[in-house]
Amino acid sequence: MARKDRLFSLIQILRDGNLYRACDLAALVGMSLRTIYRDMDTLAASGVPIRGERGVGYQITAAYTLPALNLTKTELEALHLGLAAVGESDDTELANAAKALSRRIDGVLPEDSAAASGWSFATYPFADAARGFQHMPKLRQSIRARQKMQISVGGDISKLRPLALDYWGRLWTLAAWSETGNGFVTMRVDQIDSLDAMPAGFVDEPGKTLVDYLAWNKARGQRVVKP
Template identity: 60%
Template sequence: MKRSDRLYALMQRLKDGGLHTAEALAQDLGVSVRTVYRDMETLAASGVPVEGERGRGYSARATITLPPLNLTETELEVLHLGLAAVGAGGSGELSEAARALSAKIDAVLPEDAGAAPGKFGFATYPFQEAAEGFRHMPAFRAAIRARQKLRVSVQGREVPQDVRPLHLDYWGRIWTCVVWNESTGGFETFRIDRITGLRPLPGLFVDEPGKRLADFRAASG
């Protein structure tokens, strides 16, 4: 398993809000406990809201507060996306301003005692690649609203997949999309940064039992 995929898998496990020991995570992923320790340090340095320490266990905070503002997760996502996009694609003054604003946000984000501050606007390796998926976000959002089927090409798959996009999700700088995959006949979660191409298909879709977002959540819960 690639390191970036393993870090994504760790984030998925932390999303339940429970406490996970390094030993249990290591056994689940087939790696050493020392590797889990290093991965958790990388996640924290990348801005993922990880809490915990060696010997006790790890969990993820559900909310982030910027005094004196209380931001929803969606509002914080928008702020990060804007900073990352301008910082990576802007020129001169705009790029520098985005980095300066990112540093100011870093200064007021809540931190665990003794933890090194994470960088909010500009994530460290291996999450820099997540910015590659930004260009696909409008198409996915539009398809979800219109119930428009998409044909997507995904890294690691030789054949494009015909999907029903159901829901966009964001976790630790990684955007994902829950889909019903017409090609495989099941639910899947695609990382947006792993999408290499997409195009809308002529057919729209309607809710069908077993293929809805509610069915995915019921199966996952």
């Protein structure tokens, strides 16, 4: 059973409020005691209100529960950005709630998911996501319109052909062909100081396309997905 499905099954079992021994939970989901102990620690760390301990049993004390949701990559990105915006709020209660929700989602993401690594706010602060978010509309528009851009990062100005955006669980990166450096680049969107669309557009040229970038990036052992 996949980890996310197993964790969801455990929540469904425990949601009746009754006390369950670890050995009973192990039998119900067909896993080892060691796995159950690890899963219960994960659920508790994710904010699920579980009370109990090894050798005694576990139960959910109180919570609102939602039905299972299947999110697309874009929907998950939107959720990340929404939490980032709330986390920048001056409302301490809401900011703390956003962090707690992040931990819950982190606990049920598939172990092999790219989004699973780096979701936690402790890894990438809210401020990083918020800084990157302000540039997203212009970048998306330029990618769709094939519009060249002038981008400033740390005082260095580059003329780029934006090709794709990728999301790494709290951080966005831009894949582009740099006309200034005459080569492909990958840059963190949150580190961009300013950007402006240039009058000139661009068309695909051999060696400068997204397909070429993906091949170049694969050779570097990284993964970039077209939005």
